[in-house]
Amino acid sequence: MLIDRSHRGWIIGCLVVLAAATAIYVPYVRHALNGPSGGSAVGLTFGVVGFALMIFAGALGARRKVPTWQIGRGTFWMRGHIWLGLLSFPLILFHGGFRLGGPLTAVLMILFGIVIVSGILGVLLQQVMPRLMLTRVPLETVYEQIDSIVLQLRGESDELVAAACGPLLVDTPPAPAERRAGGGLVDRVGQPRSTPRAHPAPLAPTPESAVLRDAYLTEIRPFLDPLVHGNGVMLNPARAATLFRELRTALPPLLHNTVSELEATCDERRQLRDQKRLHHWLHGWLLVHIPLSLALLLLGTAHAVIALRY
Amino acid sequence: MSPGAAVKLTIDGRETSVAPGTTIFDAARGLGIEIPTLCHAQHQTPVGVCRVCTVEVKNNRVLAAACVRPAEDGMIVATATDGVQRARRTLVELLLSDHPSPCARQRATGDCELERLGAGYAVTTPRFGHHDASRGRDESSFFIAVDHTACILCDRCIRGCSEVKNNFVIGRTGKGHQAGIAFDTDVPMAASTCVGCGECMVSCPTGALTNRKIVDVDPPAGEEMSAEQLQKLDIFKRMSGTFLDLNRGAVVRRRFEPGEIICREGDFGSTAFYILSGKVQVSLATPMGHSSTRRGQPGGGKGFFRKLTELVLSDATPAPAAAAPRYIPIDASVDLELSNPVAELGAGDLFGEMTCLSFYPRSATVRAVEETEVLEMLRNVLQMLQKDKVFKALLDRRYRERALDTHLRTVPIFNTLSQDFVRRLRDRVELVRFEPGQVICRQGEQADSLYLIRIGFVKVSQAFPGGDMVLRYLTRPDYFGEIGLLGGEGVRTSTCTSLDHVEAVRIKAEDFHLMLREFPDIQTRLAEVAQARLEADAKQRQTVGTVQLDDFLSQGLxxxxxxxxxxxxxxxxxxQCxxxxxxxxxxxxxxxxxxxxxxxxxxxxxxRSCRDPLCMVGCPVGSIRRHPDSLEIIIEDWCIGCGLCANQCPYGNINLHPFMVNAEDPEQPGMRKAVVREKATTCxxxxxxxxxxxxxxxxxxxxxxxxxxxxxxxAK
Known part of the structure; x- marks a missing residue:
């Protein structure tokens, strides 16, 4: 979520509550005979309020499972999740008096710390990653379709090179028909809409086309495999540009269009690869945040039951 | 005489009154007086070039061509005086002197209109001699032979090609004796842009354009019928034998056993059916299965929990229900009731016109109830039938008797009309047909009628600086023409053009005003709708005027x-969205x-809830429409899943989704089984x-x- 002016109310509200909690906590610590304790009335109050806020923050996951329930807009829940979740941390610290306590509470505090840090990391990533994706991946598509689109790109490139150099004698499994990346773009000069290419017309064979064929089979085609991730030359835009420039020098003008098409295809492939990478960054932190949050809530509940019962 | 009042005239001593603009020819025909003609055809614009329809108008210095001369108040016309007959005979003689008698048509079928007319006037040897010089033949086409010598320059082929079929291939060329018809820039017919529709051949009164061989059509399966067999049937007895011969195989007779399916909803086809005997049931299977279209609906405890939570937690404010339609329009002379979409058709009924004429998917499933015999016909035959005034009158009568009432009731504004008034209207409305692209009414013209669309789609557009702008598409149960009639100036505010073969009920201005006088609530509601339409149009104009069109146009926005x-x-x-x-x-x-x-x-x-929702054009059952109270496009329950709207949407925003429905098992009659059907969905x-x-x-x-x-x- 992008943190902007619309969060001002939440930030001020949380700061006011934090200030009030601090105003209660400081005299409480000063006057407590045995130091602050989670079992005291004030400590327990901090604990209850803090845990309640944690539960609210955790309820976001449940809320997302029932998106049509009219129990508040998605934005309300997300803002609440961020700011109340953040607020719960100092309250829980007040509850424990800034001490780790026994083994269970120590684990709880460590978990809580990781959850908070991963959450903050997530918020930070959400500030940056969508913008990066917007600028770096103009041909962005639906994430789940990336692999099949890469297969499409490879199939088209095979056809293109075969039309220029003769049969490639490689296995080309039929690519699933998917919507192509990008949809359509406006105000982005030089980055036109990515559309499936028409079947190319065969070109007259030339002796130099062997160069293109070799470069395609050794450098370009492996890069267009959705399962292969590392390829030094094509991955680096500068090195890729050099390769294509060399190809243009070596090949007759008749084949320059083919080279340009391949260059554009590789650029699209690179963008889709970037999209995948950015997507992993954008959502990867959730692999830590969500399970640990669940564990935190579970252990927190156990801690509450044990503490109140015994 | 007040403008718009009927014109009174006397023809051959008989008084008649006709609408202003009616020609003498039509006025005489109304009285049952036949005036011979060669260049005039009822479905074409009269041009008056042959002058054979010449008549005498009292106190006029010269004879007048009846097909083009409008009737005037107080006019006294004589159609068969000696002078008139002499003039006609001379004209026929002159035409025959330049005609290769017997021409190809006369030799083949004996129905060359000129030679028949000559025989009627007992012209054996023309007084003016005979021109033997040939003006040439064109046999480049595989199926139409052109004999320029037999051409009498009546222009019927030109009008047939341009007005009827909108092909604009044939025109006039040359001067004097070398004057004739030409294809495109006077190229051989085979090299021209002629599409071989045969309209020119059918229009030609002589042997100038004749059939070389049978047109290569994909005939429907069934018992082929000869022209003689067809002409024995009531509906074909007025049709030209030449035409039927030419289109042999385009009409077949088919017999169906009880329970046998004649056509199935959603299927594509190109034929129409005319029931000769028996009875058929028309039904829609899809809406009956709609209650089970919900997918992903959890059952058992989860479903119960969901229902319960929805009940307790949801403060959803359902949008006001759309004015619930009671009837589903289909491609036949009946409507289906929404609650029970089943109807019966019997002998003399025609169905499948829209599929035949505009290639829309079948709108319903038709099965024989008893032993049924039908004629299945292709488009060219159906179009010829529709030109036949007797057949058209028969269809009109059936429509008035069976469907007008429900049609009026499907138009929300008219559903309060009393039965008495509908009965009165029944005899006064006119069922009119329009060809694709035909302008029904033009912006700025005097408004004279209200139209209720029965079949087809109408485009409403307005002249706008820089070109015409489409305001909306209309289809059944929409109506148009009310704004002009309600407005003080009485002029059309927009141009309405038929997009495909449109059939509409025309209510004349005087009946419309009578209706408003008798039912003031209808006037109020009509005025409200008209006002809303005008405001929407004004808003649209403002939008286009204030926003940079480039931005919008570049992305179709x-x-x-x-x-x-x-x-x-x-x-x-x-x-999450x-x-x-x-x-x-x-x-x-x-x-x-x-x-x-x-x-x-x-x-x-x-x-995107487009202003110009192309998706709505063509739906065979009218199940896609705009919500009456808001702007979203809704797809009604009775969608038959033909996919036309999905194909029409230029932005790919309509999808077809499968769902299970309990339908009849074709392999085990009488048994039902779960089958997958598709329905269109959109936001x-x-x-x-x-x-x-x-x-x-x-x-x-x-x-x-x-x-x-x-x-x-x-964005800016």
């Missing part, structure tokens, strides 16, 4: 009323998070909720439903 826009700087690609959409629509999402981009915004693939703005589910669920404030004007304000 000019037509949108409501865009689903994603701010890609905010969107974390969590797909897609999930919410699926949850709100029984597990099937109507939103794809991909589409056109405008700067940092993505215009998602989701219905309905989550009309059961207070706002679109996707927008409501987005946790990042990235998704907005927004008017294009506002959107461009933001």
């Amino acid at each position: 000019m037509e949108a009323q409501n865009l689903l826009v994603i701010d890609l700087e905010r969107c974390t690609r969590c797909d 897609v999930r919410a959409c699926a949850a709100a629509h029984d597990g099937v999402t109507r939103l794809v998070r991909d589409g056109l981009r405008y700067d940092k915004f993505l215009v998602a693939t989701s219905c 309905d703005l989550s009309r059961d909720y207070s706002e679109p589910a996707c927008v409501y669920a987005c946790p990042h404030d990235a998704l907005h439903r927004i008017e294009p004007l506002k959107f461009f304000g933001i």
Whole structure:
């Protein structure tokens, strides 16, 4: 979520509550005979309020499972999740008096710390990653379709090179028909809409086309495999540009269009690869945040039951 | 005489009164007086070139051509005086002197209109001699032979080609004796842009354009019928034998046993059916299966929990229900009741016209109830039938008797008309047909009628600086022409053009005003609708005028009323919007998070509620329409899943989704089994909720439903 002016109310509200909690906590610590304790009335109050806020923050996951329930807009829940979740941390610290306590509470505090840090990391990533994706991946598509689109790109490139150099004698499994990346773009000069290419017309064979064929089979085609991730030359835009420039020098003008098409295809492939990478960054932190949050809530509940019962 | 009042005249001593603009020829025909003619055909614009229809008008210095001379008040006409007959005979003699008698047509079928007329006037040897010089033949076409010598320059082929078929291939060329018809730039027929529709051949009164061999059509399967057999049937007995011979195989006789299916809803075809005997049942299977269309609906405890929570938690404010239609329009002379979409047709009924003429999918399933015999025909035959005034009158009568009432009731504004008034209207309305592209009424013209659309689609457009702008598409149960009739000046405010073969009920201005006088509530409601339409038009004009058209046009956004826009700087690609959409629509999402981009915004693939909703054009059962109280496009329950709307939507915003329905097992008659059917779905703005589910669920404030004007304000 992008943190902007619309969060001002939440930030001020949380700061006011934090200030009030601090105003209660400081005299409480000063006057407590045995130091602050989670079992005291004030400590327990901090604990209850803090845990309640944690539960609210955790309820976001449940809320997302029932998106049509009219129990508040998605934005309300997300803002609440961020700011109340953040607020719960100092309250829980007040509850424990800034001490780790026994083994269970120590684990709880460590978990809580990781959850908070991963959450903050997530918020930070959400500030940056969508913008990066917007600028770096103009041909962005639906994430789940990336692999099949890469297969499409490879199939088209095979056809293109075969039309220029003769049969490639490689296995080309039929690519699933998917919507192509990008949809359509406006105000982005030089980055036109990515559309499936028409079947190319065969070109007259030339002796130099062997160069293109070799470069395609050794450098370009492996890069267009959705399962292969590392390829030094094509991955680096500068090195890729050099390769294509060399190809243009070596090949007759008749084949320059083919080279340009391949260059554009590789650029699209690179963008889709970037999209995948950015997507992993954008959502990867959730692999830590969500399970640990669940564990935190579970252990927190156990801690509450044990503490109140015994 | 007040403008618009009937014209009174006397023809051969008999008084008649006709509408202003009626020709003497038509006025005489109304009295049953036949005036011979060669160049005039009822479905073509009269040109008066042959002059054979010449008549005497009292106190006029010269004879007048009846086909083009409008009737005038007090006019006294004589159609068969000696002078008139002499003039006609001379004309026929002159024409015959330049005609190779017997011509090819006369030799083949004996029905050359000129030679028949000559025989009628006992012209054996023309007084003016005979021109033997040939003007040439064109046999380049595989199926039409052109004999320029037999051409009498009546222009019927030219009008048939241009006015009837809109092909504009044939024209006039040359001067004097070398004057003749020409194809395109006077090239051989085979080298021209002629599409071989045969209209010129059918229009030609002589042997100038004749059939060389049978047209290569894909005839329907069944018992082929000869021209003689067909002409023994009532509906074909007035049709030209030449035409029927030419189109042998285009009409077949088919017999069906009880229970046998004649055509199935959603199938594509190109034929119409005329019932000769027996009875058929017309039904729609799809709506009956709709109650089970919900997908992803959890059952058991989960379903119960969901229902319970929805009941307790949901403060959804359902949108006001659309004015519930009671009838489903289909491609036949009856409508189907929504609650029980079954009807019967019997001998003399015609069905499948829209499929035949405009290649729309079949709108219903038709099965024989008893032993049934039908004639299945191709388009050229159906079109000829429709030109036959007797057959048309028969269809009109059937329509008036069986469907006019329900048709009027399907138009919400007219559903309060009393039975008495409908009965009175029944005898006064006219069922009119329009060819594709025909202008029904033109902006600025005097308004003289209200039209209720029965079949087909009508485009409403307005002249606008820089070109015409489409305001809306109309189809049944829409109507048009009311604004002009209600307005003080009484002129048309927009141009209405038929998009395909349109059939409409025409209510004349005087009946319309009578209706308003008798039913003032209808006047109020009509005025409200007219006002709303005018305001919408004005808003649209303003939109186009104030926003940079380039921006709109570049992405087709000019037509949108409501865009689903994603701010890609905010969107974390969590797909919560897609999930919410699926949850709100029984597990099937109507939103794809991909589409056109405008700067940092993505215009998602989701219905835009276009101003010019092309998706609505062509629906064979009229199940896609705009919500009457708001702007979203809704697809009604009785969608038959033909996919036409999905194909028509230029933005890919309509999808077909499969669902299970309990239908009859074709392999085991009488048994039913679960089969997969498809229905079209599109964004309905989550009309059961207070706002679109996707927008409501987005946790990042990235998704907005927004008017294009506002959107461009933001984007800039």
